[in-house]
Amino acid sequence: MITKKIWQEIRKAESIVIFRHIKPDGDAYGAQMGLKELITFNFPTKKVYCAGEISSHWSKIMGDTDTDLSDEIIKQSLVIILDVANKARIDDQRFLFSSKIIKIDHHIFVEEFGGIEWVDTSSMATCEMITKMAFDNNAKINSKAATNLYCGIITDSGRFLFSNTTAQTLIYAAKLIDKGVDINNLYSFIYENTEKEVRFKGYCQLNYKTTEHGVAYMFITSELRKQFNINENYGAGSVNVLSNIEGVNIHVFFSEKEDGKVKVELRSKALPVNIIATKYGGGGHKLASGAIVPSWEIAEQLLKDLDDLCKESAEHYEAIF
Numbered sequence: 001m002i003t004k005k006i007w008q009e010i011r012k013a014e015s016i017v018i019f020r021h022i023k024p025d026g027d028a029y030g031a032q033m034g035l036k037e038l039i040t041f042n043f044p045t046k047k048v049y050c051a052g053e054i055s056s057h058w059s060k061i062m063g064d065t066d067t068d069l070s071d072e073i074i075k076q077s078l079v080i081i082l083d084v085a086n087k088a089r090i091d092d093q094r095f096l097f098s099s100k101i102i103k104i105d106h107h108i109f110v111e112e113f114g115g116i117e118w119v120d121t122s123s124m125a126t127c128e129m130i131t132k133m134a135f136d137n138n139a140k141i142n143s144k145a146a147t148n149l150y151c152g153i154i155t156d157s158g159r160f161l162f163s164n165t166t167a168q169t170l171i172y173a174a175k176l177i178d179k180g181v182d183i184n185n186l187y188s189f190i191y192e193n194t195e196k197e198v199r200f201k202g203y204c205q206l207n208y209k210t211t212e213h214g215v216a217y218m219f220i221t222s223e224l225r226k227q228f229n230i231n232e233n234y235g236a237g238s239v240n241v242l243s244n245i246e247g248v249n250i251h252v253f254f255s256e257k258e259d260g261k262v263k264v265e266l267r268s269k270a271l272p273v274n275i276i277a278t279k280y281g282g283g284g285h286k287l288a289s290g291a292i293v294p295s296w297e298i299a300e301q302l303l304k305d306l307d308d309l310c311k312e313s314a315e316h317y318e319a320i321f
């Protein structure tokens with residue numbers, strides 16, 4: 001069993017460095033910090049480090065990464081890479097210094113990292129996979145590890161709302177709650193909005209546009225971001241304010257970054273938007289993907305592709321029925 005094999009590698013290693021994707025979300029940061037807590041709680045003598053930038057947001061409840069990590073430590077460590085399918089998106093490319101690499105991920109497979117690979121697209125979150133590994137190996141789980149892992153499960157599943165939430169997701173979430181997740185504290189942190197965020201979301205819901213065949217979209221220019229005083233990640237990340245609109249199959253946010261490139265967040269009710277994201281150099285899940293395109297011109301092309309995808313599927317549907 002792969003979960004036993006990986007735990008065995010962890011057991012053998014004296015020093016471990018945990019990596020995850022750039023711009024970490026709740027699942028990436030939660031898996032990283034949760035796994036660190038899990039390993040140090042079960043094996044107190046092991047040295048465990050977390051690579052990558054400190055997330056100013058998630059660090060408030062999960063703590064900081066080890067930004068002073070030396071090349072030497074990475075060279076001598078087992079490297080575990082979480083929640084990322086392509087090498088270019090790994091935060092801190094020095095993972096390559098290690099000769100022992102393990103990947104644990106739930107995204108659609110993109111490329112091998114050159115070690116043990118555990119990719120399970122049926123898992124809702126990487127945190128769900130880490131939880132499974134913990135239980136498969138009868139590992140001890142403390143409240144801190146449980147809270148970090150639970151955070152990844154609830155954020156990647158939209159609080160168990162998204163369609164790839166499975167019985168397994170709920171079972172592992174329940175098992176974590178049993179280990180002492182601080183739900184009250186976690187939820188008040190996750191749900192809190194600043195006033196500017198609420199006003200920005202309201203603006204998007206009033207001003208979004210739709211294409212002919214049912215793509216709801218929002219162009220967030222630098223001027224608009226400045227007007228609302230929101231950062232480039234928050235802009236694109238607000239895409240879910242357009243979910244569940246009748247007649248809309250795909251919703252997408254385009255947010256201009258500081259460097260002039262445009263960050264694209266794609267969400268879909270059923271159509272595979274990851275195909276379009278991949279075409280433009282991005283990736284992700286079938287119903288939730290992202291990309292960064294070089295200009296507004298390319299962004300318009302991507303939007304046209306999405307509209308065509310909706311059009312084709314409507315024609316296909318008519319042909320069947």
Ligand SMILES: [Mn+2]
Pocket residue numbers: 027028083106124125126156
């Ligand atoms: Mn994830």
